[in-house]
Amino acid sequence: MSTDDTGRPGASTPAAGGGTVGIKQVAAHAGVSPGTVSNVLNRPERVAAATRARVEQAIVELGFVRNGSASTLRAGHSSTIGLMVLDLANPFFTDVARGVEDVASERGYAVILSSSGESDEREQRNLRVLAEQRVRGVLLTPVGDEGGNADRLRDRGVPVVLLDHPTPRANQCSVAVDDVAGGELAVTHLLDDGARTLGFVTGPPGLRQCADRRRGALRALRAACLGRDVLREVSVGAMNARAGQEAARRLLESGAPLPEAIFCANDLLALGVLRVLLQAGVKVPTDVALIGYDDIEFSAAAAVPLSSVRQPTYQLGRIATELLLEECDESGGHAHQQVMFQPELVVRESSRAAADDRESNSA
Amino acid sequence: MSTDDTGRPGASTPAAGGGTVGIKQVAAHAGVSPGTVSNVLNRPERVAAATRARVEQAIVELGFVRNGSASTLRAGHSSTIGLMVLDLANPFFTDVARGVEDVASERGYAVILSSSGESDEREQRNLRVLAEQRVRGVLLTPVGDEGGNADRLRDRGVPVVLLDHPTPRANQCSVAVDDVAGGELAVTHLLDDGARTLGFVTGPPGLRQCADRRRGALRALRAACLGRDVLREVSVGAMNARAGQEAARRLLESGAPLPEAIFCANDLLALGVLRVLLQAGVKVPTDVALIGYDDIEFSAAAAVPLSSVRQPTYQLGRIATELLLEECDESGGHAHQQVMFQPELVVRESSRAAADDRESNSA
DNA sequence: CAGCGGGGTTGACACGTTTTAATCCGATGA
DNA sequence: TCATCGGATTAAAACGTGTCAACCCCGCTG
Numbered sequence: 001m002s003t004d005d006t007g008r009p010g011a012s013t014p015a016a017g018g019g020t021v022g023i024k025q026v027a028a029h030a031g032v033s034p035g036t037v038s039n040v041l042n043r044p045e046r047v048a049a050a051t052r053a054r055v056e057q058a059i060v061e062l063g064f065v066r067n068g069s070a071s072t073l074r075a076g077h078s079s080t081i082g083l084m085v086l087d088l089a090n091p092f093f094t095d096v097a098r099g100v101e102d103v104a105s106e107r108g109y110a111v112i113l114s115s116s117g118e119s120d121e122r123e124q125r126n127l128r129v130l131a132e133q134r135v136r137g138v139l140l141t142p143v144g145d146e147g148g149n150a151d152r153l154r155d156r157g158v159p160v161v162l163l164d165h166p167t168p169r170a171n172q173c174s175v176a177v178d179d180v181a182g183g184e185l186a187v188t189h190l191l192d193d194g195a196r197t198l199g200f201v202t203g204p205p206g207l208r209q210c211a212d213r214r215r216g217a218l219r220a221l222r223a224a225c226l227g228r229d230v231l232r233e234v235s236v237g238a239m240n241a242r243a244g245q246e247a248a249r250r251l252l253e254s255g256a257p258l259p260e261a262i263f264c265a266n267d268l269l270a271l272g273v274l275r276v277l278l279q280a281g282v283k284v285p286t287d288v289a290l291i292g293y294d295d296i297e298f299s300a301a302a303a304v305p306l307s308s309v310r311q312p313t314y315q316l317g318r319i320a321t322e323l324l325l326e327e328c329d330e331s332g333g334h335a336h337q338q339v340m341f342q343p344e345l346v347v348r349e350s351s352r353a354a355a356d357d358r359e360s361n362s363a
Numbered sequence: 364m365s366t367d368d369t370g371r372p373g374a375s376t377p378a379a380g381g382g383t384v385g386i387k388q389v390a391a392h393a394g395v396s397p398g399t400v401s402n403v404l405n406r407p408e409r410v411a412a413a414t415r416a417r418v419e420q421a422i423v424e425l426g427f428v429r430n431g432s433a434s435t436l437r438a439g440h441s442s443t444i445g446l447m448v449l450d451l452a453n454p455f456f457t458d459v460a461r462g463v464e465d466v467a468s469e470r471g472y473a474v475i476l477s478s479s480g481e482s483d484e485r486e487q488r489n490l491r492v493l494a495e496q497r498v499r500g501v502l503l504t505p506v507g508d509e510g511g512n513a514d515r516l517r518d519r520g521v522p523v524v525l526l527d528h529p530t531p532r533a534n535q536c537s538v539a540v541d542d543v544a545g546g547e548l549a550v551t552h553l554l555d556d557g558a559r560t561l562g563f564v565t566g567p568p569g570l571r572q573c574a575d576r577r578r579g580a581l582r583a584l585r586a587a588c589l590g591r592d593v594l595r596e597v598s599v600g601a602m603n604a605r606a607g608q609e610a611a612r613r614l615l616e617s618g619a620p621l622p623e624a625i626f627c628a629n630d631l632l633a634l635g636v637l638r639v640l641l642q643a644g645v646k647v648p649t650d651v652a653l654i655g656y657d658d659i660e661f662s663a664a665a666a667v668p669l670s671s672v673r674q675p676t677y678q679l680g681r682i683a684t685e686l687l688l689e690e691c692d693e694s695g696g697h698a699h700q701q702v703m704f705q706p707e708l709v710v711r712e713s714s715r716a717a718a719d720d721r722e723s724n725s726a
Numbered sequence: 727c728a729g730c731g732g733g734g735t736t737g738a739c740a741c742g743t744t745t746t747a748a749t750c751c752g753a754t755g756a
Numbered sequence: 757t758c759a760t761c762g763g764a765t766t767a768a769a770a771c772g773t774g775t776c777a778a779c780c781c782c783g784c785t786g
Contacts, residue, residue, distance in 0.1 A: 023742065023743060035768095041744095065519070067436070069741090071431040071432075073742085094457065099401055218742080303665065386774095396737070399770090409735095411735090429772090436772085485759065
């Protein structure tokens with residue numbers, strides 16, 4: 001090992017096994033009081049340059065690392081925020097997470113990333129862990145629509161910003177994308193392309209994302225003077241590719257003819273559907289047109305490039321985090337905001353009728 | 364403030380805004396001493412059933428949530444482990460993370476998920492945060508090969524298990540997949556299919572994964588009595604699809620003829636390469652065969668289903684976590700282990716020569 | 727009946743940091 | 757020369773929990 005010692009030869013053990021090195025040890029080493037060390041760490045401007053230099057040197061010499069627990073205990077809250085998403089394996093949420101991490105680390109906060117797996121019970125359990133950790137605030141994509149878990153946290157004095165979840169309530173911040181508009185966009189596009197019978201593949205109907213996109217789809221039908229009976233719905237238990245495969249199998253095995261176009265509540269679902277359709281020899285988009293939602297990176301590279309509805313994913317994470325930190329940092333004057341983005345249609349091959357030139361995007 | 368007293372009826376504010384409810388308030392409410400409440404929380408068997416019931420009731424009535432910082436401070440370590448991966452947007456790592464989370468939550472540990480983005484500096488900064496949080500242990504996929512960051516942590520008494528990174532050193536645990544074998548598998552397959560000129564698209568050469576897979580590729584060449592000059596290497600700065608696209612563009616624009624087969628260090632890279640090749644009118648696998656690495660879910664659904672090298676991803680996370688927790692929990696007797704899995708070739712259309720029947724997998 | 731043992735409970739201290747009020751010291755102005 | 761002032765530093769008191777030795781009570785044994 002590299003015996004890297006300070007000035008004295010062979011004397012000081014550099015932060016190794018022995019007694020933990022805390023603020024006290026640093027203070028002793030630098031010949032000041034613990035309070036001064038604390039000041040160097042937290043309000044460097046209050047301590048004379050010479051003293052500060054001495055303390056800083058002691059810190060590196062001893063390899064001191066501040067004890068976050070003590071800090072948190074004393075302050076009543078940590079400099080950590082929690083991020084709870086529905087599904088970490090969904091690129092949509094990892095993109096959001098990137099936005100969150102970027103802003104948080106710019107502002108000196110750490111992020112505890114957590115996933116509810118679309119289970120209310122896991123959401124509750126993981127939120128409890130966050131509460132125990134005394135996180136400064138929480139970004140939450142709730143699985144249920146009631147918001148009970150969020151309320152409980154807020155009652156405990158933990159700021160919560162709803163992520164990818166709009167709210168009419170004025171007493172909380174939320175950042176979301178208009179999923180009703182998105183669903184309408186998707187289905188209107190399918191209808192414009194000439195589809196007369198439709199399928200809707202969706203996850204748990206309890207998920208707000210699913211419910212809203214469905215409402216949008218229905219609204220598009222109404223606008224086209226079609227009954228909701230032209231929409232065949234298949235609901236599966238999750239929103240991943242495996243579930244999408246199951247949905248497609250169900251459609252195929254039902255005996256009924258396939259709809260002319262299928263709207264999936266999610267790109268992951270759509271990818272799963274696409275795969276099973278192709279394996280079954282169904283041509284996309286000739287036999288069945290297909291559109292997903294989220295426009296994850298892989299959609300453009302799919303067997304048949306997938307049409308989708310794009311959301312400002314990264315921005316979603318950034319804005320939400322900025323709102324949360326604003327609510328945390330500013331002592332009094334914080335006005336709750338409900339931010340709503342608009343989604344954007346991305347047409348690719350999977351839903352492009354033979355003679356259709358007015359697609360909006362091809363990059 | 365809410366004068367929240369114990370037995371009086373209608374007086375108790377249920378954990379709302381006012382004074383934080385701690386172990387003391389619970390004790391008062393239940394008519395016991397704080398020590399007993401602590402015992403109920405940590406060694407329930409030591410407290411009489413009746414008392415325990417009373418305390419537990421008080422806990423729910425007051426909505427008590429244990430203060431993790433105080434707990435950690437007192438105990439010297441938290442019940443949290445850190446997981447640091449190279450890239451959260453890579454499905455390979457989210458799969459690993461799932462394995463980690465599953466084991467950790469089974470054992471009552473929480474996971475702080477963190478990503479270095481393949482940057483040594485971010486790795487160091489984030490590890491420091493973990494150290495401040497006094498995590499019980501760390502699962503680390505190091506970006507550099509030196510292991511200096513890991514050593515520093517271990518010197519501070521934090522157990523570290525290397526994840527997706529083998530080590531010859533006997534003083535630490537590691538869990539990995541044999542990437543040299545994997546690289547050899549991939550390139551041998553390409554050669555068997557008749558390719559005589561090869562391309563290798565790789566990320567930063569400093570990444571062990573890249574270096575090892577490259578070594579495997581070279582070994583396969585040697586075994587086939589070919590010089591390393593038949594291997595054209597393209598190295599890009601990251602291991603995602605965008606970087607893959609850049610690599611493909613570089614290959615196309617170089618003027619030189621394309622290699623007959625391309626091995627990508629990563630499925631994400633491969634998907635990027637595939638996309639650009641197809642856009643340029645290059646037929647896969649007819650003109651160029653392609654194989655990736657990791658066998659992420661999307662590879663099977665790609666425009667041309669992607670051959671790949673499969674790793675036991677979820678298991679990787681599980682085993683690593685079990686080793687880490689064993690090292691944390693057991694006081695003395697823990698024998699360090701270096702676990703090495705073997706990868707598996709998955710042949711799909713992207714590398715299937717016209718008349719080739721002995722593919723190993725098609726599900 | 728005294729002594730004993732043991733399960734159940736208590737009280738008090740320690741963990742490492744932040745913060746507040748108090749102290750110290752050198753310099754400035756009268 | 758002395759009082760004053762202000763910046764730099766310090767001592768001490770929290771924060772909420774875990775632990776450990778001490779203590780109490782009760783039933784049992786001799």
